[in-house]
Amino acid sequence: MIDIRDLSVVFGSGNLRVEAVKGLSLQVAEGESFGLVGESGSGKSTVLRAICGLAPVSGGTIAIGEKPVSVPRKRDFFATVQMVFQDPYGSLHPRQTVDQILSEPLAIHRMDNRDKRIVRTLTDVGLGPTFRFRFPHQLSGGQRQRVAIARALILDPSVILLDEPTSALDASVQAEILNLLELLRKEHNLTYILVSHDLAVVAHLCDRMLVMRNGTMVEETDTEHLRAGEAKTAYTRALMKATEGFTRAEPATRTELQ
């Protein structure tokens, strides 16, 4: 479904030249959920932005469904590939109601049955029609992210790019959103690329994953290897250790401190 070969993304030129992604290749099958993991600044979000045309592609090829993507992207590309952003507080227009936010893609793509589609999509993401005419400031973070997911879903895409969809939410809401994403993937036969710095989130949602560091591929692995604690590179092991969280060392005794 998604075939990226030797992708590189370069921002700026001269002294300000930054190679955000260097020679990255990945293949994702239809209906698969693929994870991109790495620390901040490893270029994982840039890969997503390059796929959908928000970041410049300086080398390599991107193909969606066997067809190489056009530059600039055409309208049918956006009907196939949609994205959910990290921060639900910044990704919804502050002066538009949920209804306006969801109507806009339908108007751009000249779809019919708009009322029905909006109500159905809202129900799909677990919000229901009572939320339809609210403004974003009347919604909680989790509800906002559901609206953002509904906006990505309303065009019936086959690929959804998820850019840290849960990192701005608190833990209990994170699980809800992850379960919703998993459910939607099964119902709509979606293909996901999930970007996260949290191995636990990726392991929850994805079968295969790619570990990135400084814009390069470190290791491709899958959930089973991860669960078994088998990682080929030291960096992945460090990342796994970081995900386990902060474990308290044995408290120092008073005598030791003295």
Add this chain to the structure above:
Amino acid sequence: MTGTFERTQTLREWLTDNEPSSRTQARFGRAYLSWRSLSRNPLAMLGLIVVVGLILVAIFADQLATQSPFIGGDLRTERLQPPSAEHWLGTDSQARDIYSRLVHGSRLTLMIVVLVTVIAMPVGLLIGTVAGYAGGWLDSVLMRITDIFLAFPRLILALAFVAALGPGIENAIIAIAITAWPPYARIARAETLTIRNSDFIAAVRLQGASTPRIIARHIMPLCLPSVIVRVTLDMAGIILTAAGLGFLGLGAQPPMPEWGAMIASGRQYIIDYWWVATMPGIAIFVVSLGFNLLGDGLRDVLDPKAAR
């Protein structure tokens, strides 16, 4: 009594409902909240009363005026009369009733303000948002043009345009509009720069929206509040520029009852017959102050960043 009380209660509940059931309700609810915070500001309400008063006076000028604004009385006996029961604000050098001229002059003032706004605001908004969103050479070209217009003192530039187009109220309006748009373009551009890279604009781009659509439907609505506030605050300046042009004889031509021109005609009598120049001066002052107070109040409502 209780019946009406209950109805207003439910109306307020309908407006402040957290789960609006229709587009109209959501829109009215939002407008109601803005209105509520505006009405809590007494000075802004004073400004609003002045502005609404100006509009009402302009509409009902024929009914409110006691005499003709153009045809005066007997030049031998009724010239330069002080305020009295017959002539509330006195008469001018042509024996015309100053009160009636002020009332009819409100139409000219309102026309100037409305037309300048209708011309200058869309131009400034369009140039600012296009420059801010497009960036690159288009931004540079548009902003340098804006800088050129900003570099001239406003009245001088308006004078030059009136001199080129010929004196008259229409040309004065065009000249003021031409000099009024650059600040709006600046504000709209600054506002656009802060939102052009936000996620919700990226999201609309990812839906396949064209650039004109993004600018018109997603960026302009966010720039509009600060531009509206700026326009309201500028209205006093617009009225004063129009009055200045009228005073210099380049705006409204006699016998039109334009306030600035009325001050100019009273200039030569200012020592002995103070009311001729003072009355239109007070009118300009009150209306300008009203617009300024309203603008300040609107800024608090529309632009949450500037609010305390």
